Amino acid sequence: MAHAAAGNAFDIGELAGMYVYDQIDRTIVAERVAQYRDQLRRFQAGTLSEDEFRPLRLQNGLYIQKHAPMLRVAIPYGLLSSTQLRMLATIARKYDRGYAHFTTRQNIQYNWPRLEDTGDILADLASVEMHAIQTSGNCVRNITSDEFAGIAPDEILDPRPMAEILRQWSTFHPEFAFLPRKFKIAVSAAAEDRAATAFHDIGLYLEKDAAGGIRVRVLVGGGMGRTPIVGVVIRQDLPWEHTLTYVEAILRVYNRHGRRDNMYKARIKILVKALGPDEFARQVEEEWVHLKDGAGLLTREEYDRVAAYFVAPVHATLPSVDAAHEARLADDVPFRRWAGRAVRPHRVPGYRAVVLSLKPTGVPPGDVTADQMNRIADWAERFGFGELRVSHEQNVILPDVRLSDLHELWQEARAHGLATANQGLLTDIICCPGGDFCSLANAKSIPIAEAVQRRFDDLDYLHDIGEINLNISGCMNSCGHHHAGHIGILGVDKDGAEWYQVSIGGADGSSAGRGRSAIGKVIGPSFAADAMPEVIARLIETYLELRADGERFIDVVERTGIAPFKTRVYATPVAAVQRAEEAVDV
Amino acid sequence: MSEIILRDRVVADTWQIHRPEAGTSPAVPAGHVLVPLAIWLGQADVIASRSDVGVWIAPHEDPATLRDSLDRLPVVAVDFPKFTDGRGYSIGHLLRTRYGYRGELRAIGDVLPDQLDYLRRVGFDAYAVRADKDIRDALRLLTTFSEPYQNSWEPPLPAFRRVARGQVTEVPR
Numbered sequence: 001m002a003h004a005a006a007g008n009a010f011d012i013g014e015l016a017g018m019y020v021y022d023q024i025d026r027t028i029v030a031e032r033v034a035q036y037r038d039q040l041r042r043f044q045a046g047t048l049s050e051d052e053f054r055p056l057r058l059q060n061g062l063y064i065q066k067h068a069p070m071l072r073v074a075i076p077y078g079l080l081s082s083t084q085l086r087m088l089a090t091i092a093r094k095y096d097r098g099y100a101h102f103t104t105r106q107n108i109q110y111n112w113p114r115l116e117d118t119g120d121i122l123a124d125l126a127s128v129e130m131h132a133i134q135t136s137g138n139c140v141r142n143i144t145s146d147e148f149a150g151i152a153p154d155e156i157l158d159p160r161p162m163a164e165i166l167r168q169w170s171t172f173h174p175e176f177a178f179l180p181r182k183f184k185i186a187v188s189a190a191a192e193d194r195a196a197t198a199f200h201d202i203g204l205y206l207e208k209d210a211a212g213g214i215r216v217r218v219l220v221g222g223g224m225g226r227t228p229i230v231g232v233v234i235r236q237d238l239p240w241e242h243t244l245t246y247v248e249a250i251l252r253v254y255n256r257h258g259r260r261d262n263m264y265k266a267r268i269k270i271l272v273k274a275l276g277p278d279e280f281a282r283q284v285e286e287e288w289v290h291l292k293d294g295a296g297l298l299t300r301e302e303y304d305r306v307a308a309y310f311v312a313p314v315h316a317t318l319p320s321v322d323a324a325h326e327a328r329l330a331d332d333v334p335f336r337r338w339a340g341r342a343v344r345p346h347r348v349p350g351y352r353a354v355v356l357s358l359k360p361t362g363v364p365p366g367d368v369t370a371d372q373m374n375r376i377a378d379w380a381e382r383f384g385f386g387e388l389r390v391s392h393e394q395n396v397i398l399p400d401v402r403l404s405d406l407h408e409l410w411q412e413a414r415a416h417g418l419a420t421a422n423q424g425l426l427t428d429i430i431c432c433p434g435g436d437f438c439s440l441a442n443a444k445s446i447p448i449a450e451a452v453q454r455r456f457d458d459l460d461y462l463h464d465i466g467e468i469n470l471n472i473s474g475c476m477n478s479c480g481h482h483h484a485g486h487i488g489i490l491g492v493d494k495d496g497a498e499w500y501q502v503s504i505g506g507a508d509g510s511s512a513g514r515g516r517s518a519i520g521k522v523i524g525p526s527f528a529a530d531a532m533p534e535v536i537a538r539l540i541e542t543y544l545e546l547r548a549d550g551e552r553f554i555d556v557v558e559r560t561g562i563a564p565f566k567t568r569v570y571a572t573p574v575a576a577v578q579r580a581e582e583a584v585d586v
Numbered sequence: 587m588s589e590i591i592l593r594d595r596v597v598a599d600t601w602q603i604h605r606p607e608a609g610t611s612p613a614v615p616a617g618h619v620l621v622p623l624a625i626w627l628g629q630a631d632v633i634a635s636r637s638d639v640g641v642w643i644a645p646h647e648d649p650a651t652l653r654d655s656l657d658r659l660p661v662v663a664v665d666f667p668k669f670t671d672g673r674g675y676s677i678g679h680l681l682r683t684r685y686g687y688r689g690e691l692r693a694i695g696d697v698l699p700d701q702l703d704y705l706r707r708v709g710f711d712a713y714a715v716r717a718d719k720d721i722r723d724a725l726r727l728l729t730t731f732s733e734p735y736q737n738s739w740e741p742p743l744p745a746f747r748r749v750a751r752g753q754v755t756e757v758p759r
Contacts, residue, residue: 022751024733024735024745027732027733028731028733028734028735031730031731031732032731035730035731047719048700052698052700055669056700138670168735168736169735169744171735172731172735172736173735173736173738174675174705174708174734174736174738175672175676175704175708176672176675177672177704178669178670178671178672178675179672255672255673255675255676256673256676260671260673290684294737295737295742295743295744295747296744299747301746302746302751305751
């Protein structure tokens with residue numbers, strides 16, 4: 001059975017494996033709440049204009065959207081406690097419409113808060129050591145990382161201490177709050193890159209040298225958006241204690257020389273491209289010389305202090321095979337199918353990580369109700385150590401589930417709509433909120449995801465298609481990571497109508513795409529919304545016909561290029577085919 | 587007469603900012619005046635005899651060009667054409683930490699109350715708050731965050747070198 005003592009509420013302080021605020025952290029978040037309340041008051045009183053308030057509220061995660069403000073809350077490097085998740089559920093009930101949305105950058109968004117409540121929401125978040133600091137705006141955003149940090153068997157070292165150190169360093173950095181454009185940093189430290197690290201403004205790969213010391217491989221200039229680029233390595237073998245000073249040097253070069261005349265050319269990737277990676281690296285090194293042994297040099301004491309919070313909880317000594325679990329796998333086909341997708345390896349024998357899919361057909365990808373959040377929080381305590389993860393694929397992970405508990409967890413998850421067995425499959429769609437909510441969007445994305453899910457609702461067929469990433473963005477800002485999708489869909493606006501551009505062959509660096517990071521190639525002219533399920537069907541049929549043993553969709557695209565897919569998709573007009581099918585049905 | 591915040595007080599501003607139109611004479615007006623970087627660099631030797639001339643620098647300009655003049659300058663101002671243009675923060679920081687400037691470092695232009703804490707931390711000590719804003723109300727925002735995480739000009743040490751971290755006195759619920 002579950003190993004948390006039943007009925008005991010979890011204190012944040014009791015948790016193994018999570019950073020706990022000290023007086024400094026608490027003071028900073030409290031002062032932020034006070035600062036924001038004051039800014040909101042001045043905005044409402046008219047002494048802070050709309051243009052003056054906008055950058056300030058954005059740096060607090062607050063957008064003014066189509067229907068209401070949208071508040072984006074940070075989940076630093078994707079780590080949550082059950083207590084925090086319950087508070088997120090409470091906020092959804094108290095200030096919103098009973099649900100929230102997990103994003104592709106390990107944040108959670110509320111779509112319907114009232115502007116006048118936002119100060120109280122931040123105060124409620126602060127009470128569980130959470131905040132919305134720098135979740136938007138032209139500043140350093142939430143630091144993201146591997147959702148399996150600390151438990152993955154392929155991990156080189158735990159990336160979370162460095163991610164937390166970077167979170168603190170970037171929080172209210174006085175020099176870098178008004179950068180040319182948004183700035184995203186990801187940290188990864190495993191054989192597999194599960195954080196889309198190469199698609200970040202700075203990507204940090206932590207490695208170990210021959211003596212066991214931590215080294216950092218530094219990538220810059222990755223990103224999606226209008227000009228998708230895979231980041232380039234500008235520094236190998238940086239000793240870990242120089243991480244902050246090196247990042248500072250990069251940001252100073254960018255802050256001073258990044259373009260500010262055109263917001264579409266303002267990301268660091270444009271500067272890196274314009275200077276060339278070698279020249280950019282030279283300027284960074286030149287700047288870094290002045291900083292490298294200064295006050296920003298990390299100390300072993302500080303690293304160890306932070307790392308101590310992430311020490312693994314004490315797992316039970318369990319056999320690596322559980323006979324009862326094996327029997328259930330053999331007897332219970334739906335359970336087996338779910339376990340085949342949802343259950344991920346764990347470094348401790350007898351334990352597994354479980355990915356709860358937030359992608360059942362008919363629910364906007366990444367959406368979760370307050371009731372589901374409370375259930376998941378309960379499970380985190382009953383089937384784990386009160387700790388949770390959220391992934392950039394917009395799913396939730398229970399990181400420490402015993403083999404012997406998997407069946408019980410599955411049954412409960414099924415009762416609450418959280419046991420869809422599609423993790424890593426075609427219907428596990430990464431999707432932004434799109435035109436239904438977002439004022440930046442050119443087109444809706446949620447209805448496209450739903451239409452594709454309905455077309456591919458046969459689980460046997462889905463499993464036969466196998467591992468594939470379908471990513472949908474409602475505009476060029478690429479929140480739905482369409483460039484990195486094995487199939488990517490981008491909503492575009494043509495003369496006021498919504499159209500969808502399709503690309504294939506993108507890859508986010510994870511093992512789903514064999515570890516490659518690549519930008520998808522556009523296959524041709526855009527389609528109307530109602531054509532999209534058929535377009536995806538043609539891509540899939542092409543793949544199934546072309547695939548050799550064991551080849552995934554992405555492998556076939558890699559081998560054949562886009563030509564056969566393009567030929568098939570555009571062979572006959574898609575809408576005409578649909579009409580013909582409908583005629584036959586009648 | 588207009589007012590500025592100098593360190594932590596509101597004081598009368600004695601300096602004029604000289605913003606000559608392009609193509610006009612590079613002559614330096616009389617009285618306390620802050621001249622553009624180009625005029626300073628072009629006439630530094632001539633102007634150096636005057637103690638009532640300072641310089642202002644635009645965000646695209648390189649503060650390193652002032653390196654040899656800094657000990658002669660009573661005021662260096664950094665222009666913020668828009669408050670969202672953050673280049674001036676790096677310029678201010680470099681003038682203090684890299685080039686050793688110790689005189690008055692002033693933020694001019696689109697300087698708004700909510701930027702003062704950050705400006706102060708990177709090294710500014712004078713703030714020409716935009717005229718339509720309440721400069722006395724702005725004063726209270728000069729220190730918004732009492733214990734910042736990072737080192738900059740102020741504080742010169744990051745939290746992890748300043749204090750013993752991790753002293754949790756109570757666990758919040």
